[in-house]
Amino acid sequence: xxxxxxxxxxxxxxxxxxxxxxxxxxxxxxxxxxxxxxxxxxxxxxxxxxxxxxxxxxxxxxxxxxxxxxxxxxxxxxxxxxxxxxxxxxxxxxxxxxxxxxxxxxxxxxxxxxxxxxxxxxxxxxxxxxxxxxxxxxxxxxxxxxxxxxxxxxxxxxxxxxxxxxxxxxxxxxxxxxxxxxxxxxxxxxxxxxxxxxxxxxxxxxxxxxxxxxxxxxxxxxxxxxxxxxxxxxxxxxxxxxxxxxxxxxxxxxxxxxxxxxxxxxxxxxxxxxxxxxxxxxxxxxxxxxxxxxxxxxxxxxxxxxxxxxxxxxxxxxxxxxxxxxx
Ligand code: TXA
Ligand code: MG
Numbered sequence: 001x002x003x004x005x006x007x008x009x010x011x012x013x014x015x016x017x018x019x020x021x022x023x024x025x026x027x028x029x030x031x032x033x034x035x036x037x038x039x040x041x042x043x044x045x046x047x048x049x050x051x052x053x054x055x056x057x058x059x060x061x062x063x064x065x066x067x068x069x070x071x072x073x074x075x076x077x078x079x080x081x082x083x084x085x086x087x088x089x090x091x092x093x094x095x096x097x098x099x100x101x102x103x104x105x106x107x108x109x110x111x112x113x114x115x116x117x118x119x120x121x122x123x124x125x126x127x128x129x130x131x132x133x134x135x136x137x138x139x140x141x142x143x144x145x146x147x148x149x150x151x152x153x154x155x156x157x158x159x160x161x162x163x164x165x166x167x168x169x170x171x172x173x174x175x176x177x178x179x180x181x182x183x184x185x186x187x188x189x190x191x192x193x194x195x196x197x198x199x200x201x202x203x204x205x206x207x208x209x210x211x212x213x214x215x216x217x218x219x220x221x222x223x224x225x226x227x228x229x230x231x232x233x234x235x236x237x238x239x240x241x242x243x244x245x246x247x248x249x250x251x252x253x254x255x256x257x258x259x260x261x262x263x264x265x266x267x268x269x270x271x272x273x274x275x276x277x278x279x280x281x282x283x284x285x286x287x288x289x290x291x292x293x294x295x296x297x298x299x300x301x302x303x304x305x306x307x308x309x310x311x312x313x314x315x316x317x318x319x320x321x322x323x324x325x326x327x
């Protein structure tokens with residue numbers, strides 16, 4: 001048996017970036033910040049590194065990974081871009097958008113990373129640390145969110161360590177991730193479809209496309225199939241049950257608040273975390289996973305969640321809250 005890796009923690013200076021690149025080149029696992037959430041990176045072309053990555057996350061191997069690259073030119077070596085995909089990439093890369101596209105002939109990404117699909121998810125992150133690592137590594141990096149499978153995504157290095165210490169080689173600590181929810185995923189395999197609401201709001205994507213996004217494909221029996229394989233209902237579950245859209249906090253509950261006017265009974269809650277006291281959805285997205293983790297740690301009977309508006313980043317926030325509530 002090989003010993004579990006001792007997890008090193010480094011900052012974001014040039015020496016740290018160089019260490020990250022050496023580690024990736026040696027088949028190691030490196031957690032690093034992107035503008036959305038922390039990713040757990042492996043050399044996407046190295047099937048053994050990708051296998052270690054699945055093992056570290058405890059993730060089912062049928063769930064494919066996003067290949068991260070520095071720019072559109074690098075993405076074109078992995079995937080085929082039709083007009084809609086090219087328009088979205090030009091408008092939102094680098095940034096919190098992932099495109100699911102037909103795999104290019106000669107795509108170097110390991111079959112295991114794409115779970116044997118004929119399609120590939122590609123993203124160009126804009127976080128400077130992610131960009132520095134990608135540029136210095138010079139090859140695609142497969143990176144799911146850096147959490148144990150089924151846990152909420154990490155927005156701080158401390159979240160990564162809580163889930164993965166001793167299971168990954170290196171954590172690059174770049175502070176809090178600014179967007180806070182994962183990238184929006186759009187499949188361009190026909191009519192563009194939104195597989196996962198995320199950091200680029202639906203309305204903004206639709207304005208660029210000049211038309212509405214299609215609904216994700218459904219199962220043959222018209223039951224809603226998980227749109228992206230990893231979007232299982234309970235994918236983002238804290239241990240504590242959630243109760244959504246509450247107007248009144250019940251005894252024994254902690255409160256996830258939104259806005260300046262708290263739900264009735266908030267003064268009796270053992271703990272209150274406010275996503276955005278000034279009612280700003282961008283701030284709320286950035287705080288979502290961190291506040292969920294903090295409230296989960298209290299060990300309360302239930303997390304009561306105040307209503308969050310649905311427009312803009314509200315779609316992604318409400319999507320994650322609904323998944324966390326279903327169990
Ligand atoms: O913001 C993000 O996207 C973060 C950062 C680290 O980049 N990454 C992330 O990765 O959220 P992950 O693995 O936690 O979620 C990626 C989702 C999964 O639900 C997966 O099933 C889906 O993308 N996916 C990957 N390849 C796909 C494909 N070929 N077709 C459909 N869905 C795909
Ligand atoms: Mg994830």
